[in-house]
Amino acid sequence: DLQFLRAARPLVALPFAGRNRYLRRMAGLIDRFIAPSAFLRQQYIAQGWPADAILTLANGMDRRRLLQVEGVVLPEPPARPHFGFLGSLAWQKGVHLLVEAFNQLPPPAQANASLTIYGSDQAFPAYGAELRALAAHPHIRFAGPIAYDQVGAALQQLDVLVVPSLWYENSPLVIQEAYVVGVPVIASDLGALPEKVEDGVTGRLFPPGDSAALATLLQEFITQPMLSAQLSAAITPPPTVEEHAAQVVALYHGLLAEGPKTHRR
Known part of the structure; x- marks a missing residue:
């Protein structure tokens, strides 16, 4: 409260x-x-x-752990581009903004994209329940907490990682993990995030708390199928x-x- x-x-x-x-x-x-x-x-x-x-x-970063994922089997996303979040399901992480942004996409865009949310709501079960109630499209999937040895495989399945934080982040390891496997990042323009994500080069930035601006960026990746690969090519591994x-x-x-x-x- x-x-x-x-x-x-x-x-x-x-x-x-x-x-x-x-x-x-x-x-x-x-x-x-x-x-x-x-x-x-x-x-x-x-x-x-x-x-x-x-x-x-x-x-x-332990690149070997993230790149060598033989034997790790995860469900295939229902559509691409495949957006994802990996982290705690907590209000300050802004996960609701990501769900709201996906909800705001026009129906054709929703049908041609998917969102997977990895994370535990054990600390904030009420927030987790709110997120599930907020999700208005079957292409939004809640995959629960992810095992340490599955992080690389989960990231490799993504076209874009989203970090929509509402509080100051120091140096999120998940961004560096995404860069190891060449996945670009959409992040809030807040704290150290713009230091880690170069807007238009290794990812995209949006005003913190602005789900409409985030929806616009999701739409960019949907309407420009090569954008993810272009940004990926500019990533320097940590x-x-x-x-x-x-x-x-x-x-x-x-x-x-x-x-x-x-x-x-």
């Missing part, structure tokens, strides 16, 4: 104020912080954290876990070479 959350905000802020003071004290003992997005780095700086101590470093680890090890060596410091307080 949003009204309850707004009313409780001052009470919630009290323990967080103490937590933030403690974190700032601990920050003075740390030589480098790693943020997986420039957006998160700027958020820390805005809260008074030392800019010179925060490094932006993208997360590494770093591997091994590449990420090598960068972190190099950072450690650099700090050790600099020697002891007088820490901030």
Whole structure:
């Protein structure tokens, strides 16, 4: 209930104020912080954290897990382009916007496209029930939670991944996972998402909360059958876990070479 959350905000802020003071004290003992997005780095700086101590470093991905999917069998989508969502079924993730956008498509477009929603509603069962009630077309499928070893196969079935978040996202792993298998992304123009999705190059962006704008983008992919492949060709795969680890090890060596410091307080 949003009204309850707004009313409780001052009470919630009290323990967080103490937590933030403690974190700032601990920050003075740390030589480098790693943020997986420039957006998160700027958020820390805005809260008074030392800019010179925060490094932006993208997360590494296990490409083998996502690309080698032999033996994983998932139901075929009823029509293409095949749009999809992978994540928690929670209001802040904006899944209802995606369902509303598909509902807004003209009937011929709905008949020539499909939407699969992967995710659990265990934490928010009422929201999950609302989503299912909202779905107005048989080409909208709720596939439930997906196993870790099935993520690559599910993404490879998609023509477009949709990330319609209503809150700040830091660096969603699902976007990087989609890029490993060459799937473009439609995302909210919010938080770090525009940093991860280059509009018109590796995907498309829409104003957060605007289901009509999202429907327009879905229609683009339906009426332009080659659009998904064109965007896919421009995707640069994210770093591997091994590449990420090598960068972190190099950072450690650099700090050790600099020697002891007088820490901030």
